[in-house]
Amino acid sequence: MLRVRRLVAPLALSILFAACGGDGGATDPDPDPTGTLALSISPSSSSIEAGSSGSAVVTVTRGGGFAGSVSFTVEGLPNGVAAALSSATLAAGVSSAEIDLVVGAAVAAGTYTITVRASGSGVDPATATFTLTVTPAPPADFDVEMSQTTFTIEQGDSASASVLVERIGGFDGDVGLFVTGAPTNVRARVNPNTTADTIAELGIAVGIMVEPGTYPLVLTASENGPRERTVDLTLIVTPKPSAGTLTLSSSSVAVTKTIPSDPIVVRLDRAQGVTGEAEFSIESFPTGFSGAFTPNPTSGDSTVLVLELSTLAPTGTNSLVVRVTVGETTSTTALQVTSSTFVPPDFGLSIAPDVASVAAGTGTSVQVNIARTNFTDSVALSVVGLPAGMTATLTPPATDGAAVALDIATTVAVAPGVYPLTVEGTADGITGTRSATLSLTVNAPTGGGNIQWQFCDPARYPLWFGVRTGTSGAWTRVASEASADGIAFTFALDQAGQVAMVLDGASGVDITVFNTTPQEVLGLAARECADNRPTKTISGRIVNGINGLRGASIVAGGAGTIIPAGGSDFTLTGVKEGTTDIIAYLGVPENGEFRQFDRIIMRRDIDPADGAVMADFDFAMDDDQEWLFPQSANFTFRNLGGDMFTVTRSYLTANGNVGPIAFYQPRSDSVVGLYGVPEGFRRPGDLHQLVATTVNATAPRTVTGYNTNFNSSPVEFGPLLDAPTVTVANSSPVRIRAEGTWSASYGSAVGVSFLQATADSRSLSMTASRDFFGASGTWELESPDFAGAPGFDSNWLLRPGVATTHAVTATGIGQGVSITPADGTQIITGSRVGTITP
Structure with missing residues (x-):
């Protein structure tokens, strides 16, 4: 029977061909008229796939007294087919030889006739034919099988099985092997996970915490192309024998970071027949959690657990698992741990309303609010910034309550203008001063509606300033006058009208026109100096944290800058004059945006001089670290209407706008994870600010949201504005x-x-x-x-x-x-x- 062999490597074969022509003049002897030679091939025909090989046996029969040697030649081989004989010449007494046929991968399918010729001295040659049918080779492919598909594994145990890769049609590429569907705490891995061989091993390890039950898994084999094969697997997890009933003196506990918890008594009511030492452990620990059992292990039935949380521990409620193991038995119970950050005592001040106006010779009253954090002692209050002729009375001047009354009185001698009055608060045990500012506009005492618009930033001094009543009629130019903080324009507007100013902008002339009521213009004038203070430049550097992946964002007084990955030094220009705060954010810039933060440093109540160099911002992880981890939350954006949108995150402190901390490039996903300032750095009056803007060249929309505690909340855009x-x-x-x-x-x-x-x-x-x-x-x-x-x-x-x-x-x-x-x-x-x- 013809033996067909798949080609797996190139073969070097000697192909014998019959000589065509004479031997240079020699004359063959006359054949022996009595000698005979016969030839046969077994089998006489067969099919061989392109790219494979096969063999047959050639047999000679000698007769009539012929007993000499016989030589062979092969004729009629098609292109791409090679033939080799185990012996090209049969010695006397040898009657058979094996012929191997090798069919190249490119040989066309079809039927071919091959002739084998046998020759001997003194006898007539003999021939026999072999019919070769070439069939197409199968396409390159592979399949995968498992030595077993069902795995029954006890909690905490493991098992393994062989993975067999069958290669077809000459396929010799790498095959990747992986398992999906494994539940939490089950590890299913193939080794090697990419193979050029035909066998690998699947290992399945079941954690001690995995719930007993049946779990479907899928083994996937894939190559670098469209081919993929899968095998369905079944994992049956069986329970460990129970050690008994495990109970806690308290199933929930509150722990403050860095302060050990109260002792928790852990008791084991052993199951019948369970003896030996009991070893206790805790599982599902988040980062920053640790716990110690005393004693552990124990030959008794109880121990005491004390938990500790570092500053790295997340804030909130986490479910832990307490486990006891006795020999081959085990039992568990749940422990709920609510963790919180120790917030040092502090307080903050705010004034409501923080913008007011009076006519000279009259007064007004506002309320000073005291927001307390872990602090109940008395706060002493005072007012600074009072001009001559103005008095302020705080009732009471010191309080352990939440608010006091502030009464302002003026005489007719107080010049019209805008006066920032600062309420300062101090308390024993609290470092520094807390403050809030009231912007008080004093108008002329005549009652004629006189208003003073003061400019404190020389870059905003108008080229021209004018007013008019209503929206028609003559404009009146208002001349500037010197003031303590810059220049001012005093005018009367006792009904709705227009205020216009012309500014010399960076690239040309800017005209601004306010259509305003008398009440509104007072507020506009009061905000001018508060919003446009002179600026300064500060510098510094980041140490211990920035690397090839991490960079930093620095913000202070309305200014901000980015330190790219690998940098360290920074310069902040445009920082508003006066007391402010500075925040440094360490994180990873991604795809042109800075949105992933790891750590935050905040320094409060700073007022550096122009050109000042700040102390290093050190993000080293040590015992006296200055930084905290940021808080994060998911925000849902609604009513996008198919538009993409950008997001800018800022933090506003009670000392003024600190500045933008992160920019998120255009996106279409409606849920975005954002980072915020952690509770340990916040003060009363602080606000997270979010500004989201749709990417629409002709009809953009914006939503600006404010959030104190940085909780997840929906952000909803308005509809498209009707075209004007x-x-x-x-x-x-x-x-x-x-x-x-x-x-x-x-x-x-x-x-x-x-x-x-x-x-x-x-x-x-x-x-x-x-x-x-x-x-x-x-x-x-x-x-x-x-x-x-x-x-x-x-x-x-x-x-x-x-x-x-x-x-x-x-x-x-x-x-x-x-x-x-x-x-x-x-x-x-x-x-x-x-x-x-x-």
Whole structure:
């Protein structure tokens, strides 16, 4: 029978071919007329796959007295087929030889006739034919089998089985092997997990905590391509014999980090026949947890457990497992541990309201609130920053309560202006001073509606400042006057009107117009110096933490900068003057954004001089470390309407806006994990700020949310803003008009900006509240006509024939009742952007 062999490696074969032609003139002797030679092949035909081999036996029969040697040749071999004989010449007395046929992988399928010729001296040659049928080779492939598919394993034990990889059609690539579906605390691994061989081993280890039951697993074998094979496995986990009933003196315990817990008595009521030493252990420990049993092990039935938590332990409730093992038996019970961070005693101050106004000669009252953290002792209060002619009375001046009254009285001698009054608080055992500021505007005593708008930042000193009553009529230029902190503009506005200022911007001229009520303009004037203080530059460095993966984010006084991975030094420019806080965040920059934080350092109540070098921010992990782990929470973003959106995270402290801490690039996932300041660094009055903006070139939307405790909360965008009507009201000088209808979602205020982004740019922005328009259901904002306004330079105006980008933004309150930042407040805006050429 023909033996067919799969080709597994190249073969070197000697192929014998018959000589074609004479021997140089020699003459063969005449054959012996009595001698005979016969030839046969067994089998005479067979099928061989392309890329494989086979063999047959060639037999000669000598007769008529012929007994000599016989030689063979093979004829008619198709291209790609090779033949080799075990012996090309049969000696006298030998009657058979083996012929091997090797079919190349490229040989076409079909039937071929091969002739074997036998020759001997003095006899006629003999021939026999062999029919070769070549069949196509199977495609390269593989399959996988297991020596067993069901595993019954006791808790805490393991088992193994062989994985067999069958290779087909010459496949010789690597095969990856892995197991999926394993429950928690079950380890299923194949060794090796990638193999070029045909056998591997699967090991399954079952943890002692795995619940008894049946679990489906899947073994997957895959190669670097589309082929994949699977085998379904069944894991049956059986229980360890019980040691008995395990009980705790308390099944739940509260532990403060770094302070040991109260002792917990652990008792074992042994099962019948269970004897020997009992060994106790704790499982499901989060990072930072540790515990000690005394005694352990014990020949008795009870022990005492004391837990300790380091600063690395997470805050919250965690479920631990207490286990006892006696010989081959075991029992468990659950222990709930609620961990918290030790928060040092502290307090913070706030003033409600923090912006007020009086006429000289009158007074006002506000409330000073004291927010306490692990602190109940008395707080002593005082007021600083009082000008001549102004007095402040705190009732009482020291208290162990939550609030005191602050009464401000002025004489007619107090000059009109904005006065920042600071309430300071001190207490025994608390390092430093806590403070809050009241921005008090003092108006002229005549009752004529005099208002003083003071500028403290020289970069914002206006080129021109003017007012007018209503939205038509003549503009009045207001002259500047020197003040203690900069310059001021004093004017009267006893009904709704407009206040305009022209600023020399970085790349051109910016005109801002406030459409305002007398009450609103007081607030605007009061915020000018509070929001636009002079700035300074500070520097420093990060040590012990930054590496090839980690970088840092530094923020203080409204300024921030990023130290890339591998850096150390930083410089912060634009830090607002006055007392502030500084935060350093260590983390991992990812894909152009800085959003993953590992550790945070916060330094409170600092007021470094311009050019100051800060002490090193050290993120080393040691006993006196300055840093804490950040807090994290998932925030859900709603009403995206198919838009992608960006997120900016900031932290606002009671000392002022610290600045942005993280930026998240455009994304479409509606749930985003964000990082915040941990409880151990927070003070009353601090707020996390989140600003999310949709990526929409013509209709962006923004939601600004505030959160104290950094709990997960939904963030909801408003609807698309209805498109306003924007037209050219006048072309020389240029005046552009925008108008629209108030909506239920955006009913608080509206703003319009026009920008001509040329080399010497021109911009005009206008704002108005709903109160300014009264009961009207529509709004209209038009570039003012400054023609004839004293001192106004027409070159400041928008230019005709220049493409102008217009943006209309309307504001609403998505949640809460006040636009003042507070815990839970969400402010939504909707915008429309377009272009127009006047």
